[in-house]
Amino acid sequence: MAGGAGGEDRGRWAVEQVLALAPRQSAIAAAQPLAVPARWSGLGCDARAVWGRCAGSSAEPYDTVVDHVGVAFRCTCPSRVFPCKHALALLLLWTRGQVPTAIAPAGLASWIARRIEAGAPAAPVDDGGVAATPAAAQAGSQEPPPAPQPEPTSGRDDRVARMRAGLVELDRWLDDRVRTGLSDPALARYATWDGLAARLVDAQVGGLANRVRRLAGVVGAQPDWHDHVLAELGVLHLLARAGCHLGALPPALADSVAVALGWQVRQADVLAGVPETDEWMVMGRSDTREDRIEVRRVWLRGAASGSWAMILSFAAYRQTLDASLRVGTVVHADLFRYPGAGLRALLVRREPSDAGEVRAPAVGGVVQQATVAEACAAIGDAFIAEPWVERTPVCLFAAPAKTGRRWVLTDRTGSLPLAVRSGDDGLAMLLACSGGRPALLVCEWTAGGLVPLTVQLPDRTVDIGPVADSGFVDPGLAS
Numbered sequence: 001m002a003g004g005a006g007g008e009d010r011g012r013w014a015v016e017q018v019l020a021l022a023p024r025q026s027a028i029a030a031a032q033p034l035a036v037p038a039r040w041s042g043l044g045c046d047a048r049a050v051w052g053r054c055a056g057s058s059a060e061p062y063d064t065v066v067d068h069v070g071v072a073f074r075c076t077c078p079s080r081v082f083p084c085k086h087a088l089a090l091l092l093l094w095t096r097g098q099v100p101t102a103i104a105p106a107g108l109a110s111w112i113a114r115r116i117e118a119g120a121p122a123a124p125v126d127d128g129g130v131a132a133t134p135a136a137a138q139a140g141s142q143e144p145p146p147a148p149q150p151e152p153t154s155g156r157d158d159r160v161a162r163m164r165a166g167l168v169e170l171d172r173w174l175d176d177r178v179r180t181g182l183s184d185p186a187l188a189r190y191a192t193w194d195g196l197a198a199r200l201v202d203a204q205v206g207g208l209a210n211r212v213r214r215l216a217g218v219v220g221a222q223p224d225w226h227d228h229v230l231a232e233l234g235v236l237h238l239l240a241r242a243g244c245h246l247g248a249l250p251p252a253l254a255d256s257v258a259v260a261l262g263w264q265v266r267q268a269d270v271l272a273g274v275p276e277t278d279e280w281m282v283m284g285r286s287d288t289r290e291d292r293i294e295v296r297r298v299w300l301r302g303a304a305s306g307s308w309a310m311i312l313s314f315a316a317y318r319q320t321l322d323a324s325l326r327v328g329t330v331v332h333a334d335l336f337r338y339p340g341a342g343l344r345a346l347l348v349r350r351e352p353s354d355a356g357e358v359r360a361p362a363v364g365g366v367v368q369q370a371t372v373a374e375a376c377a378a379i380g381d382a383f384i385a386e387p388w389v390e391r392t393p394v395c396l397f398a399a400p401a402k403t404g405r406r407w408v409l410t411d412r413t414g415s416l417p418l419a420v421r422s423g424d425d426g427l428a429m430l431l432a433c434s435g436g437r438p439a440l441l442v443c444e445w446t447a448g449g450l451v452p453l454t455v456q457l458p459d460r461t462v463d464i465g466p467v468a469d470s471g472f473v474d475p476g477l478a479s
Contacts, residue, residue, distance in 0.1 A: 018091045023081050023251045029274040034089035044102030050094045054086045064090050166203020171240040182226050190216045207262030235388045256340030256386050275334035278302035282325050284442040284453030287468040294468040296321045299393045308393050309345040328461035341385035370396045373413035379445050392445050399438040419449035429464040
């Protein structure tokens with residue numbers, strides 16, 4: 001049944017107005033599959049609003065409503081972006097005349113009444129009979145309206161409040177540490193850090209809790225541990241302040257901050273995005289241990305796009321990690337990226353891997369000619385996109401060498417320190433494979449230096465990445 005006639009048709013938007021509201025291009029791409037009546041129930045619209053229930057990945061449908069006059073949105077989905085893909089899909093249905101005219105439910109009618117009483121703006125009608133969205137209303141659309149249901153708060157609101165309280169407490173704690181100095185004996189006690197981390201877990205900012213716990217192992221570990229601790233305290237301060245102002249940040253940056261804080265993103269929401277289809281080369285693997293959990297990072301690079309991506313997998317200590325992506329193979333697959341500037345992604349295979357080895361020529365001329373200076377520029381670009389980045393992949397053509405007591409990768413443009421030390425298996429394998437000569441290497445940059453992951457030989461790719469069971473220590477905390 002088509003929408004109503006008369007004044008309601010005169011107020012109907014054009015598709016271009018819906019597209020203009022999208023916070024990013026990918027939001028429209030994610031909304032298009034949902035803009036079909038079969039995905040919705042309880043659809044309705046009147047001269048002020050349009051509403052419906054969208055069947056999503058959760059057990060319960062998402063209740064979505066759009067005030068198309070005052071331009072405001074409300075949806076029960078967990079998205080941090082306004083308008084979300086459900087609101088955009090609902091507007092697309094409405095612009096196509098696929099939403100029937102109906103009487104607004106009681107909860108929705110009360111929400112609209114409150115908006116009118118609060119002086120929500122009315123959209124003017126242009127000569128063509130299409131409601132022109134005011135610029136002020138578009139700017140105001142970034143703030144969600146009051147809930148249409150009578151409940152004063154929601155679980156999401158409670159979580160945001162707890163997160164903010166935890167971040168404020170963390171910033172206060174950081175001020176105290178800077179004021180008392182890093183010579184405070186309390187910093188040498190693990191309980192000092194563990195207590196703060198536990199409070200951050202209670203505040204549902206587990207990402208920062210992990211960073212705090214890792215700092216406990218740095219204090220006193222090296223002669224220059226003060227530099228490392230001070231730098232990490234600065235990162236924690238940056239994230240704490242950014243987390244308290246998520247609503248004022250650009251959407252992509254807000255997503256990056258939220259992920260760094262520990263906000264979990266459901267796989268179903270990631271898979272609802274726009275895929276990148278390519279021949280994905282498995283460039284390197286790196287295993288670390290965090291408490292009793294082993295973490296595996298697999299670094300991929302698109303053969304056509306040249307873009308990097310990271311696949312994460314986890315296993316309880318001493319259990320088996322996912323080994324389906326073998327270093328040196330090529331996978332034809334769709335890749336779906338997590339929100340933000342980070343490289344984490346999900347991979348959906350289009351066909352079984354042919355298990356063909358990635359040889360040096362297949363990596364591309366740009367990678368083959370990568371210098372230390374170009375690797376430094378790539379690391380700098382990663383910092384610009386995400387200043388709190390802990391790891392990023394680099395590919396360079398350089399030789400291992402020893403300068404003083406430390407090993408480095410060097411060429412005519414400069415050198416970069418290695419996180420591995422004499423006696424480490426990774427360093428021994430690197431020297432054995434390269435013979436001390438320049439080689440095409442894939443490494444993982446950390447604050448402690450480069451971690452070599454693979455060596456590209458003329459006839460094969462050698463995986464030399466760290467293994468958690470070998471007693472490997474997180475190089476992000478190494479000197």
